[in-house]
Structures are given as C-alpha cells and as structure tokens.
Amino acid sequence: MAPTILIVEDDPAVRELLAFILKQNNFEITEVEDAESAQQKLLQKHPGLILVDWMLPGMSGVDFAKQIKANKSTTDIPIIMLTARGEEEDKVRGLECGADDYVTKPFSPRELVARIRAVMRRLVPHKSDEVATFGDLLLDPVRHQVSVAGKLLQMGPTEFKLLHFFMTHQERVYSRGQLLDWVWGANSFVEERTVDVYVRRLRTALEVHSYDAMIQTVRGVGYRCSAEAQ
Amino acid sequence: MAPTILIVEDDPAVRELLAFILKQNNFEITEVEDAESAQQKLLQKHPGLILVDWMLPGMSGVDFAKQIKANKSTTDIPIIMLTARGEEEDKVRGLECGADDYVTKPFSPRELVARIRAVMRRLVPHKSDEVATFGDLLLDPVRHQVSVAGKLLQMGPTEFKLLHFFMTHQERVYSRGQLLDWVWGANSFVEERTVDVYVRRLRTALEVHSYDAMIQTVRGVGYRCSAEAQ
DNA sequence: TTTTTTTGTGACAAAATTATTACGGCAACG
DNA sequence: CGTTGCCGTAATAATTTTGTCACAAAAAAA
Structure with a gap:
C-alpha cells in the first residue's frame, strides 16, 4: 500500500512536476492549491506526508505547518517544506515551526524522494515497545x-x-x-x-x-x- | 541501548519540542523543569548528555553547568546549552559556562541532533571505544x-x-x-x-x-x- | 432429522520480500 | 595511466508471505 502525499502548492507548474515525480515513485498523490483546501482534505483523510510550499496565497506554509503540528490528531503527520534557494533563516524557521525537513527549489527528483522516505521512516514507527x-x-x-x-x-x-x-x-x-x-x-x-x-x-x-x-x-x-x- | 538525554527546560512548549525531536532520533529522554530537579535525577542515574536552557527559574543554566563540571562524578557528562539568539550569545560562545556546545533558538532538528551526536562522539570516547x-x-x-x-x-x-x-x-x-x-x-x-x-x-x-x-x-x-x- | 448458516482447513497462484551476484563509478595509490 | 579496493545500485534468483477459493466440518435453525 503506497502512502499518500498531500501536495500544497499554488504554482501549477511546480505542482505538476512534484506530482509527476512522486507518481513515478509509487506514491499516491492529492493536490491542492492552498492551505484552506488542504485543511478540507485533512478532514476527510490523513495523508502519509504533507509537502507544502513556504510561500502560499492566503495562509503561509509556515502557519499551515504550525496548525498541523499543534493539532493533536494531525501532529504525527510528517511535513516537508519547499523553500526557494537562499535565506538560511527561512530554513530554520521552517523547521522550527514544526516541519520535519525542507527541500530547496530547484531540487532533484532523487533528493526529494530520498528526503520523503527518510522523514517517513523516522516518524512513522510509533509502536509500543512493551512486552x-x-x-x-x-x-x-x-x-x-x-x-x-x-x-x-x-x-x-x-x-x-x-x-x-x-x-x-x-x-x-x-x-x-x-x-x-x-x-x-x-x-x-x-x-x-x-x-x-x-x-x-x-x-x-x-x-x-x-x-x-x-x-x-x-x-x-x-x-x-x-x-x-x- | 540508546543514550539517555536529560532535558532541563522550563518552557513546556520548547521542552515538548525537544523531547519530540529527540525521541524521533532514537534517544531516551528524561525531562525536568529546573536545575534542582535535574540534580535530583542525577543522584539516581547519569544521563548520556544534558541539554539545558540558558535561562531557568532558580539556578541559571550556567551555574548548573558549572556545578556539573565541578563535581568529579559528573564532570564527564557532556552538556549542551540552549540559548535564544542574541541572548548573551557571545558570552556563551566564549565557553565560560562550562558547556561543551551550545545551540541557539530557533534551531533545526537536524542541527540539534547533529550537535548532540558530535559532542557525544567527542566527549564519550571511552564508551564507543570500548571493545x-x-x-x-x-x-x-x-x-x-x-x-x-x-x-x-x-x-x-x-x-x-x-x-x-x-x-x-x-x-x-x-x-x-x-x-x-x-x-x-x-x-x-x-x-x-x-x-x-x-x-x-x-x-x-x-x-x-x-x-x-x-x-x-x-x-x-x-x-x-x-x-x-x- | 433436515436444512441453513457459519467456521475450519488445505491448497494454490500471485505478490512481496530477501538473498545473491554482477557491474560501473570513483577515489587512493603506486 | 593502470590497479586496487570500496561503494552503491540494479538485475536476477530464491524464498516467504498473502489473500482467496473450494470444500469439509460444525453449529444453529427449521
């Protein structure tokens, strides 16, 4: 069963590129354009991971990530933030707001997939260890x-x-x-x-x-x- | 066995964030709110590393670190200090506090974990160098x-x-x-x-x-x- | 008792997982 | 340069697991 990835990205070109890469790597995809639509989707079903752009119309990616991590029912969903190259400050703030990793544009498909896998394997195991x-x-x-x-x-x-x-x-x-x-x-x-x-x-x-x-x-x-x- | 990290931090939000990040990275966690409780814990068991906030109610993080380093039985425990950006940064960087490294808030999970691993590699050689x-x-x-x-x-x-x-x-x-x-x-x-x-x-x-x-x-x-x- | 419904069981093909081998790339070193 | 050793990946083989079916057995209902 392939994990679903929720893509939150307003630029159609980038969104399609992301979807294409991820589909190639056997991920299920849900695409939305802004944070509001993403929250709608989250009410229906929780994805395995959220890929959100740092810059979004309306609510910013950072605020969105904060909300996700603040909500108990969604706090375990891994978040990767997409940022433009530059600004080290942005990266740090992106992580500090609760995102689990970041990927800078332009990115290589290989790196994107590697980071997604890395974050998922680190955050998914939540099982109890009691005998x-x-x-x-x-x-x-x-x-x-x-x-x-x-x-x-x-x-x-x-x-x-x-x-x-x-x-x-x-x-x-x-x-x-x-x-x-x-x-x-x-x-x-x-x-x-x-x-x-x-x-x-x-x-x-x-x-x-x-x-x-x-x-x-x-x-x-x-x-x-x-x-x-x- | 994963090393235990003692977190000394009064702000519940930061404490939880730290615990969350470290648990994701396979560390055992002990959390306390102030230096006094930390000393209590130290009587019971020595952690693999202490992560202490610079600002604490009661005894400051600096004085706490000094005490730890002054006591022969605990002097080998690595200490990493958490500071807010601009908060007497230079003084901390000056290593006068006895800590082995410092991390400034806001921090990225990656950086935090990297520094912890680095310090533990550096300061706990007898552990990883054991046959x-x-x-x-x-x-x-x-x-x-x-x-x-x-x-x-x-x-x-x-x-x-x-x-x-x-x-x-x-x-x-x-x-x-x-x-x-x-x-x-x-x-x-x-x-x-x-x-x-x-x-x-x-x-x-x-x-x-x-x-x-x-x-x-x-x-x-x-x-x-x-x-x-x- | 007979019929109907529900559960147990063995077998099977497809799918998934792991083992094994082979290969090209790359850096160190002579 | 050529050699050597190590690295990571890809391809392939070997193995295990998975889900389903058909039928037997058991229990409940009629």
Whole structure:
C-alpha cells in the first residue's frame, strides 16, 4: 500500500512536476492549491506526508505547518517544506515551526524522494515497545519475537501483528471487520474471511505449546483472546 | 541501548519540542523543569548528555553547568546549552559556562541532533571505544579490528561500522531505514536495499568463523543481532 | 432429522520480500 | 595511466508471505 502525499502548492507548474515525480515513485498523490483546501482534505483523510510550499496565497506554509503540528490528531503527520534557494533563516524557521525537513527549489527528483522516505521512516514507527504477556507466552515487540519459556515460536508478520493485537486487547470480542481495521489497516481491500485463515495460521503457530485455545471463536460475532476456557 | 538525554527546560512548549525531536532520533529522554530537579535525577542515574536552557527559574543554566563540571562524578557528562539568539550569545560562545556546545533558538532538528551526536562522539570516547564482544568475537574500535580467538577477520569500513552497531545494539530489531540512519548517517541518500547487500557482505566476512548466524533476518521488519538461534 | 448458516482447513497462484551476484563509478595509490 | 579496493545500485534468483477459493466440518435453525 503506497502512502499518500498531500501536495500544497499554488504554482501549477511546480505542482505538476512534484506530482509527476512522486507518481513515478509509487506514491499516491492529492493536490491542492492552498492551505484552506488542504485543511478540507485533512478532514476527510490523513495523508502519509504533507509537502507544502513556504510561500502560499492566503495562509503561509509556515502557519499551515504550525496548525498541523499543534493539532493533536494531525501532529504525527510528517511535513516537508519547499523553500526557494537562499535565506538560511527561512530554513530554520521552517523547521522550527514544526516541519520535519525542507527541500530547496530547484531540487532533484532523487533528493526529494530520498528526503520523503527518510522523514517517513523516522516518524512513522510509533509502536509500543512493551512486552505483552499471556500466561507463559511472551511477545517482545523490540526483538520482534514470541516465546514460551524461552522457546521461540515461528510465525509470519501478519500473524505476529494479529497476536500482538489480541494480547494487548484481551477478553474483548472483535468482529472480523474490526480486526481488519486494526491489523491490516483501515483501508485495505481484504475479504473478511481472510481473518479466519490468519486466525487458523496463528493457532497453528501456537499449537506446539498448547496456546492455540487462547484465540476463541465467538460464533456470529468474531474472535476473542481469553484466558478462560470456552 | 540508546543514550539517555536529560532535558532541563522550563518552557513546556520548547521542552515538548525537544523531547519530540529527540525521541524521533532514537534517544531516551528524561525531562525536568529546573536545575534542582535535574540534580535530583542525577543522584539516581547519569544521563548520556544534558541539554539545558540558558535561562531557568532558580539556578541559571550556567551555574548548573558549572556545578556539573565541578563535581568529579559528573564532570564527564557532556552538556549542551540552549540559548535564544542574541541572548548573551557571545558570552556563551566564549565557553565560560562550562558547556561543551551550545545551540541557539530557533534551531533545526537536524542541527540539534547533529550537535548532540558530535559532542557525544567527542566527549564519550571511552564508551564507543570500548571493545565490543559477542561470544568469542571481539571488535576493537581503537585498532579497528575484528577477531575471533586472535585470528583477525577481514572486512571493509562499512561492514565494520555495521557490525559495530549490531554488537552494541544486540537483541533489538532494526529496520533498514534505522540502520541507514545509524550506520550510514541520518541524511544519506542511500537505497534501503543497500543494507541487504552489506548484511550479506558482513555475513560472508563472519562466515569463516561460523558467526554468520548472529545477524538474523526478521522478515517484514529488518535485521537483528542475537545470540539465540532463530 | 433436515436444512441453513457459519467456521475450519488445505491448497494454490500471485505478490512481496530477501538473498545473491554482477557491474560501473570513483577515489587512493603506486 | 593502470590497479586496487570500496561503494552503491540494479538485475536476477530464491524464498516467504498473502489473500482467496473450494470444500469439509460444525453449529444453529427449521
């Protein structure tokens, strides 16, 4: 799933260039001309990153970035500011206002993409690092390992995420749709029955240590992670 | 283990900004509002670096820094001072305050992190110059040599840096992006796939002594250095 | 009991990820 | 100059993971 990038740029030529470069690099694009339209878009959906020009008609890029970073629901969205060459002061202020990086015009496509990737990988990982437990079962997000009494369990990435979710949300029933939202991500086009298959795979991975009963089926509703027997 | 940074800053906005930036860059954070609380914290545990504001309620940042440097048990802790532009800048620059470096507000995240890393490299040599071990494997940063039972292993500079990072950050999974940040530097324009190639080269170098299994692949996440078998 | 609905299971092809190899560029050095 | 060693990338091979389907099994409803 390609991350979406919101481009806020009033100059059509630059905007199209940006869109072109980013599309070439498999990013999804949303384009707007000013800060006001950008805020409209943000109400609908949060992009993976915002690319905003320093100079904009109406609200400036700096003020826009400030607003984004000040708002709790959007503060985690990375922002890269586009600035004209010159003025070191501008760069500093651009960063100080909350932008995570800047790119000076003219820029090379390579640099732009590199900076976007760098910022995203630094800002995206926001996961909890706490070890989750369920009886003797330990899930360590830092090591990315699951173990029972020191013995490691083997499983794929999705099974790991699913188990992590269950272990951190025990005793409560979740529908297949909810599990898709949490584990697969809110806008993934995946069949609900796929959840069944992964629950099965997870149970198989847990089976060797008799922990397969921890994921219980709640008929007509979904699944639950529980210590109590069915 | 990431170094801990003690932030001494009374302005909540600046404090949060600092904490935010540093957390993004893999530092552990302790935050306090004034010099007195900072001294309390120092009794419990020594941080890897202290970031202190020039202006503080109660004891000033300068006096605080002087105290830290005067005390034998804390004199080795690097101190970076935060100053506002124009705020007795020359005096601070004159190094009379005992700090090892200073950063003027407004600052860019890049500059802040760069200075922190620079100061830590400069002032905490005994830390990064310590011989790292992994079983029989020894890595000597001073001699720039890797050996097993006295036999030297041959490898290039990048493989060496990568191995050094892994040996000093065992058991934790790192994404390719994080490895690029740490080993190649925060703003290098290098493809993530390059990490794969260097892991391969490193494994090949370690292969002759059967240490190639120490770098483990964590599918969908990255790599990990671990003594435990997969 | 029979029918209907829901869930479990194994297999499979497509997609994604990682391993491995090869190559051109570049700087240091003779 | 040519050589050498290292760097980063690209191409390709090997491997794992992913999502879906068809069908079996189980549970609920009729």
